[in-house]
Amino acid sequence: MAAPAMEGYSRAMVRVLVIADEEAPDLHPQALRALAPQLVLSAGDLPWHYVEYVASSVDAPVVFVPGNHDPSIERVRKSRNGTYTADGLPCDGPRPHGAVNADGRVVEAAGLRIAGLGGCVRYKPGPHQYTQRQYVGRARRLLRRASVGGPVDVVLSHAPPLGLGDGDDKPHEGIAALHLVLERLEPSWHLHGHIHPYGQQMSDRRVGPTTVRNVIPWKVFDVEAKSAPNDVVGLRRTVSRTRRP
Secondary structure, eight states: OOOOOOTTOOSSEEEEEEEOSSOOTTOOHHHHHHHOOSEEEEOSOSOHHHHHHHHHHSSSOEEEOOOTTSOOOOOOEEOTTSOEEETTEEEOOOSSTTOEEOBTSEEEETTEEEEEEOSEEOSSSSTTEEOHHHHHHHHHHHHHHHTSSSOOOEEEESSOBTTSSOOSSGGGOOBTTHHHHHHHHOOSEEEEOOSOOTTSOOOOEEETTEEEEEOSSEEEEEEEOSSOOSSHHHHHHHHHHHOOO
């Protein structure tokens, strides 16, 4: 018997707000409420407090991947009663509060499956930076995780694929392994940041059935879900428990 559709979510179309790299003054609370997104995605390089502000201003799950300028994300354990511990001691949940980390994982939210790959190609010491060879391993692990649970709707990364909207300098080199990810998963959308437009119009690119879009500073549009949600309730409850005022 098919699972019933979740109240507030459409099986077909999901209104998605995507943010990245630059805090947007026009995304004030009234504007966020007017946009009424059903899902928020963050492609990285945003202060945790800004992601938390957006999460607290909308009635929707928030999913993110870290960028190369984001701090390391604390490794904590979550107990069955919902509390967090680090080194055996109680602690707050990892920041940003109210958001789910999709880096190297496949997350289901608002009826969409999102495969995440954070960070950028290494150009100096720091968190969330990897060599092209390391990205091959990260991409293969992501593909194994994505092989179970149905089709992927969105690939969310901080940096773009190599040669597809990336930069000429080493800090803005694209990720070669993302081509393998897009070829295998065939998502409808690949959303990223990292390459600042500086006021210029950044055109979408196409890779097979996938639209590749630079979302800096923010974009809102509808995404058609390939399949029905499997764990929308669980994710919404997780977000609700971790959201901060």
